Amino acid sequence: MSAQLFVVATPIGHLDDITYRAIDVLKSVSIIAAEDTRTSAQLLKHHNISTPLTACHEHNESNKIDILIQRLLNGENMALISDAGTPLISDPGFKLVRAAQDNNIRVVPVPGACAAIAALSSVGLPSDRFSFQGFLPSRQSQRLIQLEKLKDETQTLIFYEAPHRILESVKDMADVFGADRPVGFAREITKTFETIKKMTLADLIQLIESDRNQQKGEIVLVIGGATQEKDLEQEKLDQLLTRLLQDLSVKAASQLAADLTGIKKKVAYQRALELTNKD
Missing domain, CATH: 1.10.10 (Arc Repressor Mutant, subunit A)
Structure with a gap:
């Protein structure tokens, strides 16, 4: 009889932002499939969890699926975690979860932290309707095309962005959406240098240009919808x-x-x- 695959949300910064259930699950499963075993080892050590880790990331997920699925089919309960937050949300894990479903293996979500939701809950923009867009393309031409498709969206838009691209991306957003479009800027959520602000895209450009510290860390952008x-x-x-x-x-x-x-x-x-x- 096959076991269960637990999709476990982990902290996005502060190591104590984890549920009691998540800790119990991570302690009870036979193995934990982690995006980066070095990063996850720090979390497990903090919570006195000794369960073995195995790497499952974007570069090896396809090749490792058969091995992991077989272990599940053999009756070993398994947990899937990413470096931070909820797995599959701009993180690896989709292929493993899809394979588990295809093999009639029960997939059990263990909810917890998610940077996109944390940002949306704290920047003061409408949250009744929103769309998570993940990371924009790294090339400007493709990024502008994607933004053009979204400029008339009336729902709130949520993006993740890499620190080395944040200024370029915000400038492109201002060009396409308009410099006065409201934006929530959430950086390093739950960490020491957490920054959460609401302003216009024009003001955000000025902030990022004047303070290079705002071009560091994990960043979430929450953009007000066009109709709003x-x-x-x-x-x-x-x-x-x-x-x-x-x-x-x-x-x-x-x-x-x-x-x-x-x-x-x-x-x-x-x-x-x-x-x-x-x-």
């Missing part, structure tokens, strides 16, 4: 027009609003009429 930005602009315009219409005619109020915001006078005039008729 448009709704915010509409709300600000309505507030401005409502105040101006208390003292000015529709024509004068729309002209002043256009001058102050940079929008077309025709758009401001039409909205001023709508607000006046609503009243």
Whole structure:
């Protein structure tokens, strides 16, 4: 009878960010398949876990699947972990989990830390609808193509980015999404130099350029959706027009609003009429 494959989330920084259940599972299984055995050994030592480790990463996963699946079929319970966070989320493990499912081996998730969710929960952008995009392409031409496909998405977008590409990627985002698009910047979550800020893409470029420390560590970018930005602009315009219409005619109020915001006078005039008729 086949055993079970446990997909175990591990800390993304602080070694104590692990569940009691995860520790129990890691202690009870026969073997742990880890992305990097050296990194995982530190976690196991911290929690007094002596279970043997075997490497399972992007370079050997395909060749090692048959061996790991056979061990499961022979009745050995196994845990799958990555260097940090939840396995398979921009980390190895998909091929092993798919093979386990194909062989009718029970796959058991052991939930825990995930950098994408941690960032989303703390940057103050809408979280009711979001899309995880992982890492953007390293080549700028391909990165711009991908961003163009996403610029009209109304849901919040979550990206991981490498520190050596963060400035280039944020500049490309500003070019495609607009410099005023809101962004949550989460760096080194749960670690000593944790940084979590919400600003515009333009402000983030300035921050990264002025402080090279912001180009280090693990980085998550949370980008506000297109409609969310448009709704915010509409709300600000309505507030401005409502105040101006208390003292000015529709024509004068729309002209002043256009001058102050940079929008077309025709758009401001039409909205001023709508607000006046609503009243």
